[in-house]
Amino acid sequence: MVQQAAVLDRAFAALSDATRRDILTRLGEGPATIGELAGPAGMTLTGLKKHVQVLEDAGLVVTEKIGRSRQCRLGGERLDDAMAWLTFYQRLWERRLDGLEAYFTLQKGLTE
């Protein structure tokens, strides 16, 4: 459970950087090599590799060595985890508020 929280922390820390969000956006269009990502970002290969490493550690990007280059693609599992929590609480509150409203509406109906 603690491990799960640490994973989420890493995902959101990774997303807090504009360059890394740009990388994710580019990868949203399809896989790309480190070299293909570095050009538009105006970064050196070394600099870009560091960002990709952060994204990979956070579970947001998956990389694979193909021939002499490293191909990157999106791995969206961690963000889906975060979305699952928002849905969890939204459903819980809907059930609570709907339930409370129905409870008193019924009581009112019985006493009137």
Add this chain to the structure above:
Amino acid sequence: MTDTQTHDLRMTRLIPATPDEVFDAYTDAEKQKVWFSLLSDEPGIVEIDVDLRVGGIQHAKWGPSPDRLFWEDQTFLEIDRPHRLVTSSTGGTPDGDTMTTTIEITFEEAAGGTLMTVFQSGFPTEEMRDFFSTYAWVGAFDRITAFFAG
């Protein structure tokens, strides 16, 4: 993004009863079991116990079967009956994931009953919202929009 409000969950509902009645029904374990199951087609399992004092904990478990239980533990941080309730909430899923957030609930007298407002904060959504508000990705944009609209 300069708007900090929408990073959190906020829901408001007019409940047809006095603030005292709503506060009591919301915090009483036996009443909670009744209204929490009221609208469910299959109530399944609902277990709730409440220790309503600052530092006390409300344990709740619910789900379709004993091996698929969701749970939430709320530690009471502030109790101002019947106006306000602040808790630290840790939620859990059957898969063993947990998340801790802060919940503030206010009960305001209003025409036709009590305006109950839930404000839940601490979701790690700031970066997520910034990201999704700019770029639709893996179908999550619709879901997050629906969430913040709720």
